Amino acid sequence: MPAPEILPDTPEGHTRAAALLKEGRLVALPTETVYGLAADATAPEAVAAIYAAKGRPSHNPLIVHVPDLATAQTLATLPAQAEALARAFWPGPLTLVLPLKPGHGLAPAVTAGLPAVAIRVPAHPAMQAVLRSLQGPVAAPSANPSGRISATTPAHVRDGLGDRVAAILDAGPCTVGVESTILAPGESTTRLLREGGLPREAIEPFTGPLVADTTPGARxxxxxxxxxxxxxxxxxxLGGTPHPGEITIGFGATMGDLTLSATGDLAEAATNLFAILHQADALADQRNAPAIRVAAIPETGLGRAINDRLRRAAAPRD
Structure with missing residues (x-):
């Protein structure tokens, strides 16, 4: 199979990406959070190809990306709380889980058979240009093998997925660096389903205290x-005293082989997180290191999203 086509971040590149999506192909597209492995969300075979390319469990739903609130309203019902959040934070790193509308047209695998859909309006201009050229919704989980480090550069995508993706739209590194925050707005409370690039402190003035529900049971x-x-x-x-031979990732005054942010800046650390994990993994392989150890990160603001990713990365492997 040929290597993925590298598309420029130009009108021609955007049009080519949209044309490949219309053909049912997979295209890695940049967002402000991470690179997404995109497919036409209305095409069952294309959506199935996402799951196959990533090795993603079929019960793990996908996020649908649309260009604006009006398009989201054609796919799902937005209660008052959801619409207020959408108007405040879209486009941006916020995903809302919303009840599907009849006749939505999405491939069933997008929602993993659930009666609700996760929807986001991305802020990245290249992703916006492709969405408007395609004139349809795009399903796009992170462009990496399932369970592995997310991709924040075209090189991460190429190294992780290779020829399983038809093309990569190269818009350089992602700026936010961690995936979107996911909320499920309800009538009286809003549940936090995933920590992400929009911190709780920005959301709770609109919702009141969020109810964390980030690691459910079987469903x-x-x-x-x-x-x-x-x-x-x-x-x-995570944290603690490094053992001999480990690759160390520092933060702030805690030094290491690599650092998320030498100044202790959480936004910088979030932007750098997945790139540093990729570098640390390569370094561990070169040195035959027994493990990677990351310095403690404050559990505040974007630190919550960083720690969420690190705890899951450190969890026992299936």
């Missing part, structure tokens, strides 16, 4: 809820 409601996820090949340990 997943949203992506990113699996206990083991985002994992490097090497074992990952």
């Amino acid at each position: 997943l409601e949203a992506p990113g809820q699996l206990a083991s996820h985002y994992a490097p090949r090497a074992p990952l340990h």
